[in-house]
Amino acid sequence: MSKPPIIPETTAAGIAVDPRTLERVIPESRRPDGTVRKQIKIRPGFTPQEDVRRFRGTRQAQMDANALPKGHIIGWAPPPQAAVPPASKAGMSKAQKKNEKRKEKRKEKREETTKVKDNWDDDDEGEAEGATTPAGSAPAGKANEGAHTPENPNWAAAPDAKQDSKTGADAEGLADKLDKLEVR
Numbered sequence: 001m002s003k004p005p006i007i008p009e010t011t012a013a014g015i016a017v018d019p020r021t022l023e024r025v026i027p028e029s030r031r032p033d034g035t036v037r038k039q040i041k042i043r044p045g046f047t048p049q050e051d052v053r054r055f056r057g058t059r060q061a062q063m064d065a066n067a068l069p070k071g072h073i074i075g076w077a078p079p080p081q082a083a084v085p086p087a088s089k090a091g092m093s094k095a096q097k098k099n100e101k102r103k104e105k106r107k108e109k110r111e112e113t114t115k116v117k118d119n120w121d122d123d124d125e126g127e128a129e130g131a132t133t134p135a136g137s138a139p140a141g142k143a144n145e146g147a148h149t150p151e152n153p154n155w156a157a158a159p160d161a162k163q164d165s166k167t168g169a170d171a172e173g174l175a176d177k178l179d180k181l182e183v184r
Contacts, residue, residue, distance in 0.1 A: 014026050025039050
């Protein structure tokens with residue numbers, strides 16, 4: 001049998017369990033003048049007013065049990081500890097394997113299409129992706145600044161089927177207007 005604790009656990013009213021007799025008692029204590037109070041036995045089933053807990057209904061008790069910890073932010077979920085590995089291919093049916101392949105392809109396609117520039121001030125996507133230009137030449141974006149290309153569309157400079165009927169003078173007039181419109 002283990003030894004009883006030196007300082008027994010007590011309730012709010014000071015009631016403790018006597019380790020020898022296993023009865024509930026208020027242990028003896030010393031008064032400020034040095035005299036000793038006697039140990040007081042507590043009848044079985046008696047609960048002093050200090051030990052009576054406040055009544056909590058079933059719904060209130062359930063809410064207390066489900067309460068969020070102090071300082072918790074509503075809607076915040078901690079990041080996952082580790083990525084969940086996909087289920088082994090052996091335990092999957094034919095349809096599940098097919099769906100898994102489709103899901104992977106959609107994921108790859110989504111990653112390709114959702115490429116967003118890191119900085120809006122960065123005019124040259126080629127430089128952001130790590131493309132290099134030969135020494136002594138201007139960057140690709142600067143050389144073809146006014147030209148219409150599939151990567152860098154410029155609808156003002158794009159060829160138009162209706163424009164073939166216009167004269168060269170109209171084209172020069174349009175070019176002058178575009179030069180005036182450029183913001184520098």
